[in-house]
Amino acid sequence: MRMPLIAGNWKMNGSLELVEQFGRAFAETGLPTSVEVALIPPTPYLAAMQSALAGTAVALGAQTLNPETKGAHTGEVSAEMLNEFDVRYVLVGHSERRSMYHEDDAAVLARAKAALASGLVPVLCVGETLEQREAGQTEAVVLGQVEAVFNALDAEQRTRMVIAYEPVWAIGTGRTASPSQAQAVHAAIRARLGEYDSELAARLRLLYGGSMKADNAAELLAESDIDGGLIGGASLKTNDFLAICQSAG
Ligand code: PEP
Numbered sequence: 198m199r200m201p202l203i204a205g206n207w208k209m210n211g212s213l214e215l216v217e218q219f220g221r222a223f224a225e226t227g228l229p230t231s232v233e234v235a236l237i238p239p240t241p242y243l244a245a246m247q248s249a250l251a252g253t254a255v256a257l258g259a260q261t262l263n264p265e266t267k268g269a270h271t272g273e274v275s276a277e278m279l280n281e282f283d284v285r286y287v288l289v290g291h292s293e294r295r296s297m298y299h300e301d302d303a304a305v306l307a308r309a310k311a312a313l314a315s316g317l318v319p320v321l322c323v324g325e326t327l328e329q330r331e332a333g334q335t336e337a338v339v340l341g342q343v344e345a346v347f348n349a350l351d352a353e354q355r356t357r358m359v360i361a362y363e364p365v366w367a368i369g370t371g372r373t374a375s376p377s378q379a380q381a382v383h384a385a386i387r388a389r390l391g392e393y394d395s396e397l398a399a400r401l402r403l404l405y406g407g408s409m410k411a412d413n414a415a416e417l418l419a420e421s422d423i424d425g426g427l428i429g430g431a432s433l434k435t436n437d438f439l440a441i442c443q444s445a446g
Pocket residue numbers: 206363367368369370371406407408409427428429430431
């Protein structure tokens with residue numbers, strides 16, 4: 198019922214050459230039809246990535262957006278601008294945006310709403326720090342981040358969201374949540390979604406992110422509430438990323 202989504206977040210990495218490499222790799226390698234794949238390059242590469250992926254089934258994503266529609270916001274990008282490049286997904290609430298660029302729950306909500314208003318699919322990233330996990334606060338933190346957005350959306354808007362659980366201590370550290378640790382948090386998120394609507398809980402995709410790689414993807418994706426992955430470092434090499442896509446099929 199839930200088609201797995203594997204999304205590669207390049208962060209501030211890559212080059213035009215890498216965009217071309219990925220275009221060639223996806224043109225040459227068939228993807229399992231049972232998996233949806235998205236690439237999320239830095240904003241300046243959106244146009245090149247759009248051309249490189251033309252004719253493939255790979256969707257385009259963006260790493261951030263500004264909630265305003267236009268105006269004096271130097272360095273920012275609007276939802277409508279992303280739409281001009283056929284962007285489908287946009288990350289909101291990534292832990293790097295929360296911690297380095299001070300995007301709090303209100304800022305994350307504003308971005309999710311702007312994305313939804315323009316027909317983009319927000320990928321809401323949530324996750325606890327190591328300190329919070331060790332203090333037994335994982336569920337409270339993660340569900341609080343989910344509720345900060347979901348409580349303010351209407352029933353129809355909630356159906357157009359994707360959630361990515363990304364424990365902050367696992368992002369870019371090589372330290373992955375064990376399948377059972379990840380599954381426990383995903384199950385808690387799904388149970389919370391069920392309090393809004395049981396159909397919503399059954400349909401919404403919950404991705405895992407945090408040092409997911411070709412050699413640990415299959416066991417994470419085998420968990421019943423893990424519906425795909427948000428991949429950072431391992432999305433920068435065609436072979437690694439393709440292997441993760443295959444293991445979701
Ligand atoms: C991310 O930044 O979303 C991420 C999951 O990174 P990595 O896979 O490198 O941990």
